[in-house]
Amino acid sequence: MKKWGFTTLIIILLLIIAVSKLVEQRSGSAESADGLIQEIALRSSGQSLQVMEEQLYTGDLLLVNSDSPIRPQGTQPDVTELFGHSELTGPASLLERDIRLSRGVALKFVVMVDAAANEGIEHFMISSGYRDELEQSRLYKEKGSDYALPPGYSEHHLGLALDIGSTEGPMAEAKEGKWLEKNAARYGFVLRYPADKTEITGISFEPWHFRYVGLPHSVLMKKNNWVLEEYLDMLEEKEAISTTVNGQKYEVCYYAPERLSELKIPKGRDYALSGDNRGGLILTLYP
Ligand SMILES: [Zn+2]
Numbered sequence: 001m002k003k004w005g006f007t008t009l010i011i012i013l014l015l016i017i018a019v020s021k022l023v024e025q026r027s028g029s030a031e032s033a034d035g036l037i038q039e040i041a042l043r044s045s046g047q048s049l050q051v052m053e054e055q056l057y058t059g060d061l062l063l064v065n066s067d068s069p070i071r072p073q074g075t076q077p078d079v080t081e082l083f084g085h086s087e088l089t090g091p092a093s094l095l096e097r098d099i100r101l102s103r104g105v106a107l108k109f110v111v112m113v114d115a116a117a118n119e120g121i122e123h124f125m126i127s128s129g130y131r132d133e134l135e136q137s138r139l140y141k142e143k144g145s146d147y148a149l150p151p152g153y154s155e156h157h158l159g160l161a162l163d164i165g166s167t168e169g170p171m172a173e174a175k176e177g178k179w180l181e182k183n184a185a186r187y188g189f190v191l192r193y194p195a196d197k198t199e200i201t202g203i204s205f206e207p208w209h210f211r212y213v214g215l216p217h218s219v220l221m222k223k224n225n226w227v228l229e230e231y232l233d234m235l236e237e238k239e240a241i242s243t244t245v246n247g248q249k250y251e252v253c254y255y256a257p258e259r260l261s262e263l264k265i266p267k268g269r270d271y272a273l274s275g276d277n278r279g280g281l282i283l284t285l286y287p
Pocket of ligand 1: 128156161162163208209210
């Protein structure tokens with residue numbers, strides 16, 4: 001009797017394993033049929049990395065402008081309210097209580113404004129952060145097409161862009177604006193709509209609008225006076241560049257849709273992947 005009980009137990013266990021394998025396989029094949037672009041073998045390792053179509057429309061380097069609307073997955077997943085969280089605002093004040101931003105970007109913003117405060121520049125005010133399509137549509141109706149983008153086409157939908165003002169006066173003249181214009185790139189932010197690039201961005205000079213793109217991209221853009229449109233065009237053309245920031249070497253590789261199968265990530269390297277919202281993928285290898 002004892003022996004029979006043991007055999008039954010073994011059979012039940014085997015059945016459970018078989019069923020769970022079957023379920024695993026099914027979900028795997030559903031995934032590949034639905035948006036899996038490439039399964040990529042990591043260089044010198046047996047692991048593989050799956051690049052989902054979604055990856056092409058997420059990340060810090062997405063271009064959102066009047067030609068390139070945001071996709072639903074483009075909004076940073078960690079958008080949060082800033083009010084009541086001094087760790088997310090530092091010495092900056094908030095124009096309104098309901099301002100939201102990516103938590104990760106807010107933490108980078110605090111590092112930046114803390115550095116400014118150490119130099120005696122501390123009258124920053126965040127006047128806008130993440131906007132959903134409803135808020136953008138309200139703004140568009142209120143301000144008109146000369147001053148606002150239609151819903152879906154604003155960088156504010158990403159959670160990576162924010163409008164920073166000064167409580168001391170207009171940003172074009174305030175110390176806060178001048179400090180940011182000069183130093184923001186060191187902290188991963190770029191002045192997104194400079195005065196000399198209005199023909200490329202399609203947006204008039206906005207000394208208050210900053211966009212997080214991360215290192216080393218912000219430093220490269222600032223050094224070469226490129227806006228995001230120009231930077232992505234350059235990456236697409238060169239395909240691979242390397243640069244040294246603060247003595248640390250970064251590599252940036254661009255993969256056009258037809259080259260995605262060539263994507264290689266050296267074993268043990270820290271990296272980030274970002275789409276460009278135009279079908280390409282950018283790999284950043286950190287020092
Ligand atoms: Zn803005």
